[in-house]
Amino acid sequence: MxxxxxxxxxxxxxxxxxxxxxxxxxxxxxxxxxxxxxxxxxxxxxxxxxxxxxxxxxxxxxxxxxxxxxxxxxxxxxxxxxxxxxxxxxxxxxxxxxxxxxxxxxxxxxxxxxxxxxxxxxxxxxxxxxxxxxxxxxxxxxxxxxxxxxxxxxxxxxxxxxxxxxxxxxxxxxxxxxxxxxxxxxxRKSANSSVIMQVEKILRDYFSNAGLKEQGLPTVKNLADKVNLSPGYLSDLLKKETGKNAQDHIHYYLIEEAKNILISTDKPVGEVAYLLGFEYPQYFNKLFKQKTGKTPVEFRNLN
Structure with missing residues (x-):
C-alpha cells in the first residue's frame, strides 16, 4: 500500500x-x-x-x-x-x-x-x-x-x-x-554519443516509415521516452553535444522530409502539410519559412 x-x-x-x-x-x-x-x-x-x-x-x-x-x-x-x-x-x-x-x-x-x-x-x-x-x-x-x-x-x-x-x-x-x-x-561523452545515435535512428525511422501520417508530429516527450530520459535532460544533452536541442533535431528531420516531398511531387502545400502531421497548413508554412528562409512554394519554384 x-x-x-x-x-x-x-x-x-x-x-x-x-x-x-x-x-x-x-x-x-x-x-x-x-x-x-x-x-x-x-x-x-x-x-x-x-x-x-x-x-x-x-x-x-x-x-x-x-x-x-x-x-x-x-x-x-x-x-x-x-x-x-x-x-x-x-x-x-x-x-x-x-x-x-x-x-x-x-x-x-x-x-x-x-x-x-x-x-x-x-x-x-x-x-x-x-x-x-x-x-x-x-x-x-x-x-x-x-x-x-x-x-x-x-x-x-x-x-x-x-x-x-x-x-x-x-x-x-x-x-x-x-x-x-x-x-x-x-x-559522459561516450554514453551521450550512444544516446545521440539512438535519437538519430529513431527520427530517421519515424520519417521514413510513414510515422507522421499515422501518429502525427513527434514530440520531445515521445523521443525522450524512447531513450529513457526526461525531455529536459535529453534536450540539454543534445544541446551540449550537437548545438541543437531535441526540438531542433525533430524540426531538422521534418524540414528535410518536407523538402523531399516538395521537390519529388506536385502535391499542394496543404496536402504536404497534412502528410507531415500538421493539422493546419499555416503552421507548416511558418515553420518552413523560419527554418529555410523561404516559403514552401518559393522553395519548390527554386528547385
Whole structure:
C-alpha cells in the first residue's frame, strides 16, 4: 500500500524530520541529514510546493526512486521543482553512515527578484531524479561551503539585507549546479554519443516509415521516452553535444522530409502539410519559412 505525502509549507519538512522550526525564515530551510532520524515507509510518494536541492550519500546501498535505482554511494544531488513527485521504495534500516543536506525554498521567497526570472533557465529542475548530478569530491566541497554560508545567514538576525543575501546564496548554488551538470555532460561523452545515435535512428525511422501520417508530429516527450530520459535532460544533452536541442533535431528531420516531398511531387502545400502531421497548413508554412528562409512554394519554384 502506497502513502502519499504533500508538503505545502517549509514547516512540513521540519515536522517530517521531527525538528524544531526556526521562527526567522518560514520560506527557506537548510537541513543536515546526518542529524536527523529519517524514517520513510516503503512505497511513499512525496511532493512539495517548493524547490528542493537534496544531496545524500548512503554507504553500501542504492536507493530506488520510482522505476530507477540511484547510486548514492558517492553522493548525488537532486534538484526538484514544485509538485514534482518522488516515488520512494526504500529500506532505511539498511543504511549506515548516512550524510547529506537539503536546501528547501518556497517560490514566494524569490518572487519579485531577478532569480525568479532566471528559474526557467535552470532546466535541471525538469530532470527526473535518476538523472541526478554525480559530484566529484571537489564539487561536493564547493557545494557544502555554499550551503554552510546559507545556513549561517539563516541564523543571523533579520535586517533589510537578509532576503537579498539569502537569495544570492541560493542563486550561487544553482549556478554551480548548471556548471557541474555541464561538466557531467562532458565526462559522459561516450554514453551521450550512444544516446545521440539512438535519437538519430529513431527520427530517421519515424520519417521514413510513414510515422507522421499515422501518429502525427513527434514530440520531445515521445523521443525522450524512447531513450529513457526526461525531455529536459535529453534536450540539454543534445544541446551540449550537437548545438541543437531535441526540438531542433525533430524540426531538422521534418524540414528535410518536407523538402523531399516538395521537390519529388506536385502535391499542394496543404496536402504536404497534412502528410507531415500538421493539422493546419499555416503552421507548416511558418515553420518552413523560419527554418529555410523561404516559403514552401518559393522553395519548390527554386528547385
Amino acid at each position: 502506497s502513502i502519499s505525502l504533500h508538503f505545502s509549507e517549509i514547516a512540513d519538512v521540519y515536522k517530517f524530520f521531527n525538528l524544531d522550526q526556526p521562527l526567522k525564515h518560514p520560506l527557506v530551510a537548510v537541513i543536515d541529514f546526518s542529524d536527523v532520524d529519517e524514517q520513510v515507509a516503503e512505497n511513499t510518494r512525496i511532493s512539495c510546493d517548493y524547490y528542493c536541492l537534496l544531496f545524500k550519500r548512503y554507504d553500501g546501498n542504492n536507493v530506488k526512486y520510482g522505476r530507477k535505482v540511484v547510486d548514492f554511494n558517492n553522493g548525488s544531488l537532486m534538484c526538484i521543482a514544485p509538485n514534482q513527485v518522488l516515488d520512494l521504495e526504500t529500506d532505511i534500516d539498511a543504511y549506515t553512515e548516512k550524510e547529506g543536506w537539503g536546501v528547501f525554498f518556497h517560490p514566494d521567497l524569490i518572487r519579485g527578484t531577478s532569480l525568479h526570472d532566471k528559474m526557467k533557465d535552470y532546466s535541471f529542475f525538469s530532470y527526473e531524479v535518476w538523472e541526478a548530478l554525480h559530484m566529484s569530491e571537489k564539487e561536493k566541497h564547493i557545494f557544502y561551503d555554499c550551503v554552510q554560508k546559507l545556513d549561517n545567514e539563516l541564523h543571523e538576525n533579520i535586517d533589510t539585507h537578509s532576503q537579498s543575501v539569502i537569495v544570492s546564496h541560493i542563486e550561487l548554488l544553482l549556478n554551480y549546479c548548471a556548471r557541474f551538470y555541464g561538466r557531467q555532460f562532458i565526462t
